[in-house]
Amino acid sequence: METVGGLLRGWRQARRLSQLDLALAADVSQRYVSLVETGRSNPSAAMVLRLADCLEVPLRERNRLLVAAGFAPKYRERLLDGPDMSAVRDALARILRAHEPYPALIVDRRWNIVLANAPVDFFLANVDPALLSPPVNMVRLGFDPRGLAPRILNLPEVRALFRARLSRQLAKTGDPEIGALYDEFFAHREPEALHGTPPLDVAVPMIFSFQDRRVSLISTITTFGTAQDVTLEELSIESYYPADAESAEILRALAETGSGTGEAASTVDARRGPA
Incomplete structure (x- = not known):
């Protein structure tokens, strides 16, 4: 089962950022980023989106992060011919x-x-x-x-x-x-x-x-x-x-x-x- 912490860690590593880099960009402590990634802290929906924004995560994957954190998806996926x-x-x-x-x-x-x-x-x-x-x-x-x-x-x-x-x-x-x-x-x-x-x-x-x-x-x-x-x-x-x-x-x-x-x-x- 995927976790929001594991997903965020994957995106951070893909962007070649350290925990400190992400913490500074999101205006949180490095310790907080570590706690989220290891599952010892449950981020709010707003925090998930803040971290995702700093990591330039696509909207589709932001929804995936939210679901992994226990929240409803934020971004709709409408059919183009709808x-x-x-x-x-x-x-x-x-x-x-x-x-x-x-x-x-x-x-x-x-x-x-x-x-x-x-x-x-x-x-x-x-x-x-x-x-x-x-x-x-x-x-x-x-x-x-x-x-x-x-x-x-x-x-x-x-x-x-x-x-x-x-x-x-x-x-x-x-x-x-x-x-x-x-x-x-x-x-x-x-x-x-x-x-x-x-x-x-x-x-x-x-x-x-x-x-x-x-x-x-x-x-x-x-x-x-x-x-x-x-x-x-x-x-x-x-x-x-x-x-x-x-x-x-x-x-x-x-x-x-x-x-x-x-x-x-x-x-x-x-x-x-x-x-």
């Missing part, structure tokens, strides 16, 4: 539409695609249909040989970036499914020699071979900074921008001659699994 999340859905749809003709998608904590705009479909034309069965996983889609990997011209650089992202996410959340995803695509592979793809001044691009042309994209990641709902906190918006004028022109031309750009979500949305 009636009380309509404002969130509208905001996400606006973001995706506004980003066209450039691709953008929204993923959950395990990299499953929740929503995507229509330009994303242009890149999925030759993907194995098995990878498009719900839930569609962005990491698997990108690095499985049946997916986008053969068309990413600077695959070693892109793989290195995603290896680092998943490693940081695993350290932050401790999510075993992220660990499994990391093991599947990164853990047992030797780091690849980089091929010297010329970097931009500001970011490493993702370069696709697309219809006998090169499309170079840079990405940004957006999250909800004030989320008080588990589902909302775990969503991230991956937005891609052309890295050069030629790529921008290709994407604009696709939008003009393609289909479906007036919709907020692409066919990926129709295949999505639960958030």
